[in-house]
Amino acid sequence: MIEYLLILYNKMKSLKNIQYLFLALSILTISCSTDDDSSENLSGENNLTMEFDNSVNGDDLILNTTAYTNSNGERITINRFNYIVSNFVLIDSEGNEFTYPKDESYFVISEEAGLNEVQLTNIPAGEYVALRFGVGVDQEKYLQGAEGQGDFLQTAESTNMLWSWLTGYKFLNFEGSFTTAANIEAQDFKIHMGSHGSSLDNYKEFTVDLPTKALVSSNLSPIVHFKVDANQILDGQNKILLSEKSVVMIDEVKSPQIATNAAAMFSVDHIHNGENHDH
Incomplete structure (x- = not known):
């Protein structure tokens, strides 16, 4: 040249x-x-942190006080919003996948308990453009038995995410009260989603694209900020009317519909790349 x-x-x-x-x-x-400036200069490993910001159709989720009206014409007050996220896979800009160790890949997000952060450790350096993960606990993990769950079993129990060991985990625990135009007297509702044997397996995995690359290296530790829209549970692809059934736990029709809706709750709002992050 x-x-x-x-x-x-x-x-x-x-x-x-x-x-x-x-x-x-x-x-x-x-x-x-x-x-x-190419990605070839990214080396080593570091942590990747995910923060889950719970909301309702664009508004902050506030437990016990604020009422939200959905397109079903139901006005709901949320008292509990807990869910399990699991089985994280990071996908880089070349399509390579890094699967986080399975036994360490189960977390409870709980608005009432103040659990809104997941930290994945020892992530290889790279430019990550997407994340794949599940809502709930897969059958493979459950079939390891109570002794194969590690500390996660106690975490699930303490955050109301376990029916009993026999009936398994609650993937989603969504509770509160609601009114309708026809009935202004508040009624309680409970939406508990889980898997109940191979015939009713409501565990769902999905992929979320990142709006910008999450850069990981020995001196770069990104924070991925999720927006989680609780409105999707009842008012998503499948419309779930509480006035028809206010307690949904084991339902061959509604439970799979709620599982599909719950998978659409998640989107990435923004990413912080760097050693020091201002929230």
Whole structure:
């Protein structure tokens, strides 16, 4: 490249050719700079943190006090919003996947308990563009038995995410009260989603694209901020009317519909890349 530029310089006969030379030098400089900033310079490993910001159709979720009206014409007050996220897979810009260790990949997010953060440790360096994870606990994990659940079993029990060991985990625990135009007297509702044997397996996995790359290296530890819309549970792809049935736990029709709705609750709002983060 340098030899070519020298030859070009020796043949210059006009100011126009000199301008072409400076243009070529600029392209060479930009090319070198781009190479220096490439992902090849990301090395080592670090943590990736996810923060789950619970909301209702764009508004902050506030337990016990604020009432929200959905498109079903039902006005709901939420008293409990807990769910399990699990089985995280990070997908980089080249399509490579890093699967987080399965035994460490189960977490409870609980608005009432103040649990809204998941930290994945020892993530290999890379430019990550998507995350795949599940809502709930998969059958493979459950079939390991109570002794195979580790500390997660106690966490689930203490946050009201376990019916009993025999009946299994609650993937979603969504409770509160509601009124309708026809009935202004508040009634309680309970939406508990889980899997009940292979015939009613409501565990769902899905992929969320990141709006910008999450950069991980020995000195870069990103924070991924999720927006979680509780309104999707009743008012998503499937419309669930509490006035028809206010307690849904084991329902062959409504439980799979709620599982599909719950998978659509999650979107990534923004990402902080760097060593120090201002929330």
